[in-house]
Amino acid sequence: MLSLKQARQLQTVLLGLLAWGVALLIFFPIFWMVLTSFKTEIDAFSTPPQLFFSPTLENYLQIDSRSDYFHFAWNSVVVSFGSTLFGMLLAVPAAYSMAFFESKRTKSTLLWMLSTKMLPPVGVLVPIYLLFKDSGLLDTKVGLVIIYTLINLPIMVWMIYTYFKEIPKDILEAARLDGATATQEITQVLLPISKGGLASTVLLSLILSWNEAFWSLNLTASSAAPLTALVASYSSPEGLFWAKLSAVSTLACAPILIFGWLSQKQLVRGLSFGAVK
Amino acid sequence: MSDLKIRNLKKVFEGLEIIKGVNLDINDHEFVVFVGPSGCGKSTLLRLIAGLEEVTSGSIYLDDREITDLAPAKRDLAMVFQSYALYPHKTVRKNMSFALDLAGVDKAVIDQKVNDAARILELDHLLDRKPKALSGGQRQRVAIGRAIVRQPKVFLFDEPLSNLDAALRVQMRLELARLHQELNATMIYVTHDQVEAMTLADKVVVLNGGRIEQVGSPLELYHYPVNQFVAGFIGTPKMAFLKARVKGASPHSVSLTLECGPEYTLELDGSQLNVGEEVTLGVRPEHIQVTQSADSPFKVHLDVAEHLGADTYCYVKASTGETLTVRAPGDFEPGLGDQVGLQPDLARCHLFDGQGVAIPKPGAPAQAA
Numbered sequence: 285m286l287s288l289k290q291a292r293q294l295q296t297v298l299l300g301l302l303a304w305g306v307a308l309l310i311f312f313p314i315f316w317m318v319l320t321s322f323k324t325e326i327d328a329f330s331t332p333p334q335l336f337f338s339p340t341l342e343n344y345l346q347i348d349s350r351s352d353y354f355h356f357a358w359n360s361v362v363v364s365f366g367s368t369l370f371g372m373l374l375a376v377p378a379a380y381s382m383a384f385f386e387s388k389r390t391k392s393t394l395l396w397m398l399s400t401k402m403l404p405p406v407g408v409l410v411p412i413y414l415l416f417k418d419s420g421l422l423d424t425k426v427g428l429v430i431i432y433t434l435i436n437l438p439i440m441v442w443m444i445y446t447y448f449k450e451i452p453k454d455i456l457e458a459a460r461l462d463g464a465t466a467t468q469e470i471t472q473v474l475l476p477i478s479k480g481g482l483a484s485t486v487l488l489s490l491i492l493s494w495n496e497a498f499w500s501l502n503l504t505a506s507s508a509a510p511l512t513a514l515v516a517s518y519s520s521p522e523g524l525f526w527a528k529l530s531a532v533s534t535l536a537c538a539p540i541l542i543f544g545w546l547s548q549k550q551l552v553r554g555l556s557f558g559a560v561k
Numbered sequence: 562m563s564d565l566k567i568r569n570l571k572k573v574f575e576g577l578e579i580i581k582g583v584n585l586d587i588n589d590h591e592f593v594v595f596v597g598p599s600g601c602g603k604s605t606l607l608r609l610i611a612g613l614e615e616v617t618s619g620s621i622y623l624d625d626r627e628i629t630d631l632a633p634a635k636r637d638l639a640m641v642f643q644s645y646a647l648y649p650h651k652t653v654r655k656n657m658s659f660a661l662d663l664a665g666v667d668k669a670v671i672d673q674k675v676n677d678a679a680r681i682l683e684l685d686h687l688l689d690r691k692p693k694a695l696s697g698g699q700r701q702r703v704a705i706g707r708a709i710v711r712q713p714k715v716f717l718f719d720e721p722l723s724n725l726d727a728a729l730r731v732q733m734r735l736e737l738a739r740l741h742q743e744l745n746a747t748m749i750y751v752t753h754d755q756v757e758a759m760t761l762a763d764k765v766v767v768l769n770g771g772r773i774e775q776v777g778s779p780l781e782l783y784h785y786p787v788n789q790f791v792a793g794f795i796g797t798p799k800m801a802f803l804k805a806r807v808k809g810a811s812p813h814s815v816s817l818t819l820e821c822g823p824e825y826t827l828e829l830d831g832s833q834l835n836v837g838e839e840v841t842l843g844v845r846p847e848h849i850q851v852t853q854s855a856d857s858p859f860k861v862h863l864d865v866a867e868h869l870g871a872d873t874y875c876y877v878k879a880s881t882g883e884t885l886t887v888r889a890p891g892d893f894e895p896g897l898g899d900q901v902g903l904q905p906d907l908a909r910c911h912l913f914d915g916q917g918v919a920i921p922k923p924g925a926p927a928q929a930a
Binding site: 454462473476477 | 648
């Protein structure tokens with residue numbers, strides 16, 4: 285029989301192992317991608333896969349000579365930050381009115397907004413493609429900003445709504461009695477109180493926009509194409525070049541990974557945000 | 562000057578009438594307490610005055626200026642919330658100065674006012690802390706300070722003490738009374754605690770089901786409740802109600818037969834009562850004496866006794882199953898289950914007709930309503 289203390293220790297160890305297992309499972313593809321990006325094309329193909337090999341920068345050099353990485357990266361940056369900014373400008377007032385001026389239809393409106401995320405995007409590809417074509421938005425950054433804003437808006441509104449819901453209504457009423465206008469109420473009281481939650485919403489929106497591939501592949505060609513389109517362009521019809529594809533994928537993931545790494549503290553704090561007293 | 566007039570105020574929320582036509586005058590410098598059971602509309606009435614809820618019909622005047630539809634901030638009122646509602650991201654100083662900052666008041670003036678309020682409330686050493694770092698009582702004081710710096714015409718308090726522990730509540734109650742004297746301001750205070758109502762108020766407004774049941778000074782309510790609801794609500798432990806029938810009635814006296822046996826004659830104006838009519842006798846615990854059962858026509862059984870030290874509350878049961886509370890001296894050692902006699906102080910008993918309306922006692926103040 286284990287004593288209570290031993291049982292607890294065992295539980296901690298097992299849970300720790302489980303966490304490590306899951307983490308490694310998630311991390312492995314990324315690890316393998318980075319590894320492959322430093323192999324030659326022949327090494328990348330070899331069976332059994334090689335864990336030890338002589339690394340080369342060949343792939344990165346080829347990508348540098350074949351395509352303009354910074355053009356795509358800049359597009360990714362503009363589109364993700366642009367759509368996040370627009371998304372926040374729309375989501376904050378929407379969530380404010382839903383959280384603090386709730387009506388009978390608020391809950392169903394929220395559900396309806398979320399339900400648009402359940403629609404397979406390909407189902408609206410043709411109408412949206414045509415709309416974009418007719419309004420001259422094809423292959424423009426503005427077009428992508430619009431579509432990303434719309435894609436992420438339901439999740440942003442839902443997240444911010446949840447954070448706002450945790451703020452006691454009294455605090456805003458106190459501000460109203462103190463003479464704050466609706467705008468001052470939002471900017472001077474609501475936003476500072478919920479900045480943790482807002483920051484994690486911004487981060488999530490950035491990540492989702494950065495990683496989005498379906499619309500960017502279908503609505504852009506070259507001038508507005510973000511990194512996801514660059515990656516796709518390396519899966520060429522002559523056959524797959526795994527090492528180069530890995531290298532370009534690593535380059536596409538790197539900025540957002542670094543960004544996420546730097547802001548993980550804020551992200552965790554935001555996601556576990558609560559208890560405004 | 563700051564007196565508040567409420568005329569025919571109604572509030573309907575989702576088809577439900579929450580405030581059913583309230584008329585009320587609150588005079589300058591008065592400490593008025595709205596008291597009533599939960600759901601009686603007292604908080605809604607306060608929020609209507611504050612402008613946090615929209616009025617359905619009727620009007621509110623502050624110093625003869627109609628404020629019914631004004632924005633909350635334009636009404637010259639300040640409110641202290643039950644949850645304190647401090648701004649968690651601002652320091653105590655900034656919490657208190659927020660209204661003045663928004664109004665664009667000169668910085669030196671703001672500092673002066675905040676420091677004055679902080680001194681009154683003994684918050685001087687806490688001005689640079691965030692609310693998180695304060696105790697419940699200190700947070701409450703900051704909330705009050707935030708109201709004080711604005712020098713409003715009327716202070717509104719929405720159950721400000723109910724989040725505090727018992728000892729602190731008594732202390733804050735005294736501080737509020739002191740503050741009222743010091744500021745000499747008009748204050749409206751909502752509570753469900755009738756002890757707070759009795760101790761703080763110049764004028765108590767008893768609400769029930771969206772209506773005002775009675776307005777009066779604490780002692781008026783205690784001595785001359787206009788109906789059974791007010792009689793039962795004011796006073797702890799509660800007044801006991803005993804069913805009775807009118808045996809004889811004249812303009813100077815009413816004689817009754819209680820359902821549980823005894824017959825009493827009260828010196829009241831019985832001209833509105835008919836012989837045989839069902840009435841209710843109200844007796845407060847402090848107005849009954851326990852006697853030897855043999856001498857008394859009113860015999861009861863002792864159910865439970867609570868020894869509080871100074872007093873002993875005896876919960877007794879009459880033959881009809883009606884229960885009464887009796888306040889006996891602290892050294893009273895009853896035997897549970899014993900039969901004892903009761904002797905009510907007839908001059909201090911209350912009589913209510915079939916509708917629960919009090920038969921006026923001699924000396925009762927005229928009711929405005």
